[in-house]
Amino acid sequence: MLKADRTAKILAHVTEAGSADVHALAELLGVSTATVRRDLQELHDQGLLHRTRGGAVTGTVNLELPLRHRHGKRQAEKRRIALAAERLVPEGAVVGLTGGTTTSELARVLAERGGVTIVTNAVNIAADLIVRPEIRLVVVGGIARSASYELVGPAAERMLSQYHLDVAFIGVDGLTAGEGCTTHDEMEAHTDQAFLRSASRCVVLADSSKVGLVTFAAICPLTDIHDLVTDDGLTGAQEKAVTGCGVRVLRA
Amino acid sequence: MLKADRTAKILAHVTEAGSADVHALAELLGVSTATVRRDLQELHDQGLLHRTRGGAVTGTVNLELPLRHRHGKRQAEKRRIALAAERLVPEGAVVGLTGGTTTSELARVLAERGGVTIVTNAVNIAADLIVRPEIRLVVVGGIARSASYELVGPAAERMLSQYHLDVAFIGVDGLTAGEGCTTHDEMEAHTDQAFLRSASRCVVLADSSKVGLVTFAAICPLTDIHDLVTDDGLTGAQEKAVTGCGVRVLRA
DNA sequence: CGCGCGTCGATCGAAATTGTTCGCTGTGCC
DNA sequence: GGCACAGCGAACAATTTCGATCGACGCGCG
Structure with missing residues (x-):
């Protein structure tokens, strides 16, 4: 057989x-x-x-999406980054989360803590959190991108413009002092910008392998960012370049 | 066991x-x-x-079970209903799907066929379909209801008003000639109405156990519905009452 | 023929589930 | 209040199941 x-x-x-x-x-x-x-x-x-x-x-109602990248060896680092980022979220805050493995990890951490409102455009985060009645979850609609599990496009941005976020956490694919934050997809970058516009505080989550990389689509210059949460793999020069743009660096 | x-x-x-x-x-x-x-x-x-x-x-009077406990003996019927409903969808159509186990089953059937655009407010459907690049998926944003895995509220309705659907499939909790279609939650009912308003053709999916039931919140009178897809458990009197309101009945 | 590759069955330690037993607590009754 | 008793939670042991690993087997290919 x-x-x-x-x-x-x-x-x-x-x-x-x-x-x-x-x-x-x-x-x-x-x-x-x-x-x-x-x-x-x-x-x-x-x-x-x-x-x-x-x-x-x-499996008709199977909510556990296989995040392909999730079993990478950086998993432990992402978890540490998420735990560090969680400390930036005050009780009762409204938190924006874009897609990505690190932000997904942060979503789990926040879910266990409870008492926050989460606004996200990531379908996997939505699926993770919707079974938790103890947190308020708002999903930003849009066109689905299967590559990143994100909802993007004008509808998403229009909807985000109607909300105010206390803090937005952005997952990026590349980050340099010169080019700022970048990602692989232009629509994604545009939707990320909408998150930043709606938020009082903008935090980037990125493990140290992303620092120094430039990818296709620009999200924003580093000066738009308040904090960067990363692991301890940063060189002194890299850290200096980032802090030179006014970004506070938090090492997990 | x-x-x-x-x-x-x-x-x-x-x-x-x-x-x-x-x-x-x-x-x-x-x-x-x-x-x-x-x-x-x-x-x-x-x-x-x-x-x-x-x-x-x-726990409560109007108990609504999470979907993960609803995979029951009616599973086979839901699948048959979904297969019958799929025939109502022309090639390349834009299809609206609300939440529910039957609509989720239809989503799977359509996913295997491909070539359609699906607009939904159900997180579980979104999670199922986002891994399939061969269909276009639009998720309607909103506030998450953990009981039904749906996204509801003004944001969802505003977003729906900007789209046109060729056909909308609505899952209901109750259906009678007198009270029309009803569901357990008022917000859900309101969002369902938005689906109906955007659609050229309105189809209700309901296994026969729902027919004759009235639940809390009204969605619409039966006269707003074009088709009802159900299993073969309907009595003659029930069918006559439904067709009397101008609804075409399709038995799986 | 030898080799790599994928798949299958078997084994073993780890983990989860279940039943049992033990005090402890709440309830009804005197 | 005191007593009997059912129900509860916790701890423990027995069983089952899981996951990882190993060797065996078939198959295609050079």
């Missing part, structure tokens, strides 16, 4: 019955439980079903 | 009877009272029921 056939059968079985357990599937398909587990893992990663202990349930 | 199944059964039992005691649940499910207690604790933490000494009672 081909692997593709098997996974298709598993999926059919799960969606039909609403759930299935590992042993029954193994027997049904004539393979070992280890194989079933691997298949379920794979289907779960693709968001096609939801894995539970002992089996799986229908 | 999977844990997810067990908690779903507990919830079903409690909401059906209004209350339940630990021993009865333990016997019914074939597990120990300790396990039932732990499950009840968990459900209570999620605010899905109210724990009492000796058992549990329904």
Whole structure:
């Protein structure tokens, strides 16, 4: 039996019955439980079903997006950056979050703390947070970009212009003293600008590998930024260049 | 038995009877009272029921279950309804989808077909579809409702008013000839209205258990609806009442 | 033939779940 | 108030399941 056939059968079985357990599937398909587990893992990663202990349930409402970049080795650093950034958020604040792995991590940290309002254009953050009634969540609409899980475009910017954010956290792909903050996509950059315009305080989240890089689309000059939260991989020269633009640097 | 199944059964039992005691649940499910207690604790933490000494009672009058507990035996019917509804969507159409399990199923069907633009206010649908670059996805922003995974409020309605939809699919909680379409939440109903206003064609998706029910908030009279897609569980009298309002009935 | 590649089954330690037992607390009854 | 008792939470042990790793097998290719 081909692997593709098997996974298709598993999926059919799960969606039909609403759930299935590992042993029954193994027997049904004539393979070992280890194989079933691997298949379920794979289907779960693709968001096609939801894995539970002992089996799986229908994935019709699976909110866990596989963030492809999430399992990178910088994960621990991003978490530390998020924990440092969280200290910039006062109780009851309205917080803006753009898309990105680091901002997603910050969203999780804030969700555990609770007591804030989060405004975001990132679908994965929205999916993460919507199950938490203890935080207020506002999602900025727009056209979906599958590459970054973000909602962008004029609608998003119009909607953002109607809100006031106490602090906006921006994830960037590149950051230099000369070119300022840059990202890979122009629409994204434009929507990020709308976040900055609506916010009293602008904070950039970027691990140290981004510093010194210039990517395609410009978001803003460094002088528009109040704080940069990063890890401790910055060289002295890099830090000096950034602080020279009036940006406060926070090391996680 | 999977844990997810067990908690779903507990919830079903409690909401059906209004209350339940630990021993009865333990016997019914074939597990120990300790396990039932732990499950009840968990459900209570999620605010899905109210724990009492000796058992549990329904948390609120108008209980609306989170979607993750609704994957039930009606799953197959929802899928059939979705497949029937898909035939109403011409190639290249702009399709509006509100929240709900049936509309989510339709979203999956449309995603596999591709070639359409989907406008939705449901976060779970957005999360499902954003990984599919072959369809255009527009998410309507707004305030997040964790009970239904929908984005609602004035921002959502303003944004919808700027779009034109070829066909809008609405998921409802109740449908009668007298009261029209109804749902559990007023904000949701209001946002649903915005979908209807923007659409050339209005289609309601509802399995037959919804027909004849009236819930809290009115969406629209039946005369505003062009089609109803449902399963084959409708009585003749029910169908006649619906068609009498000028609604075409499609059975999956 | 040898080799790399992907897949499968088996094994083992780690983690989660469950049932049991134990005090402790709340409730009803005298 | 005191008592009996059911229900509760916590701790513990037994079982199940998971994840990672290893070796085996089939297959294509040079």
